[in-house]
Amino acid sequence: MPPAPPEQLVFRALADPTRRDILLKLRGHEMTIAEVADGFDMTRAAVKKHLTMLSDGGLIEVQARGRERINRLNPAALSPLRDWLSIFDEFWEDKLAALKTAVEKDTKT
Amino acid sequence: MPPAPPEQLVFRALADPTRRDILLKLRGHEMTIAEVADGFDMTRAAVKKHLTMLSDGGLIEVQARGRERINRLNPAALSPLRDWLSIFDEFWEDKLAALKTAVEKDTKT
DNA sequence: TCAATATAATACCGATTGGTTTCAAATTAA
DNA sequence: TTAATTTGAAACCAATCGGTATTATATTGA
Numbered sequence: 001m002p003p004a005p006p007e008q009l010v011f012r013a014l015a016d017p018t019r020r021d022i023l024l025k026l027r028g029h030e031m032t033i034a035e036v037a038d039g040f041d042m043t044r045a046a047v048k049k050h051l052t053m054l055s056d057g058g059l060i061e062v063q064a065r066g067r068e069r070i071n072r073l074n075p076a077a078l079s080p081l082r083d084w085l086s087i088f089d090e091f092w093e094d095k096l097a098a099l100k101t102a103v104e105k106d107t108k109t
Numbered sequence: 110m111p112p113a114p115p116e117q118l119v120f121r122a123l124a125d126p127t128r129r130d131i132l133l134k135l136r137g138h139e140m141t142i143a144e145v146a147d148g149f150d151m152t153r154a155a156v157k158k159h160l161t162m163l164s165d166g167g168l169i170e171v172q173a174r175g176r177e178r179i180n181r182l183n184p185a186a187l188s189p190l191r192d193w194l195s196i197f198d199e200f201w202e203d204k205l206a207a208l209k210t211a212v213e214k215d216t217k218t
Numbered sequence: 219t220c221a222a223t224a225t226a227a228t229a230c231c232g233a234t235t236g237g238t239t240t241c242a243a244a245t246t247a248a
Numbered sequence: 249t250t251a252a253t254t255t256g257a258a259a260c261c262a263a264t265c266g267g268t269a270t271t272a273t274a275t276t277g278a
Contacts, residue, residue, distance in 0.1 A: 067224045085194070
């Protein structure tokens with residue numbers, strides 16, 4: 001297993017909508033570059049660049065098979081994102097609690 | 110309440126490490142621009158630009174108070190990110206299940 | 219073998235980003 | 249009132265980004 005890419009590469013990879021769409025497309029089954037590119041309104045070369053950035057972030061794994069490159073989703077690489085998000089869970093809860101209080105106070109009057 | 114910014118503005122806002130650090134810094138209590146900028150190795154103007162992008166993504170709320178601008182964390186704006194992440198939960202689970210199976214098989218031999 | 223296919227690699231382009239500096243405007247405090 | 253403070257806004261710069269086109273390389277299939 002290659003080392004987990006730094007958090008920054010994950011956030012950077014997800015910053016582009018085309019790359020997020022690629023990840024969605026890769027759910028379920030692996031694809032060659034040409035298959036991934038199919039349906040996108042850009043050249044294969046452009047899609048390939050996006051795939052490289054996704055690979056840099058560890059979000060996909062690429063495997064050579066003959067002259068093709070098989071791209072496979074690696075959902076485990078989303079962990080840094082989950083971890084970062086969890087830092088804000090308590091504040092999220094605080095906001096919810098405050099809202100609950102406000103609603104209760106409102107219905108009481 | 111202003112309309113929720115599109116998902117893309119949230120992902121874009123989080124793509125920069127300085128902006129993520131700003132969000133961490135804003136946990137707990139609100140701050141003026143100068144207070145946010147303090148500790149960062151860049152000009153106040155640069156930090157202000159980051160705050161603008163965070164505001165564009167709805168991740169902070171800005172309120173004028175005299176000549177100061179109070180910046181407050183808005184954790185609710187992270188929802189699009191949570192929602193997007195949840196799309197991959199099932200594949201995450203699949204991977205875990207596969208791992209579990211592999212481990213069981215391994216310990217059995 | 220040889221042509222077609224799948225990808226890689228590079229150079230190039232315009233737009234955006236992340237930063238700076240400079241100057242103006244609004245607010246506050248002495 | 250006047251000077252200091254806080255911010256806003258704009259011009260500018262180098263680097264990165266998202267895309268193109270072109271060329272080269274490796275693999276496959278007839």
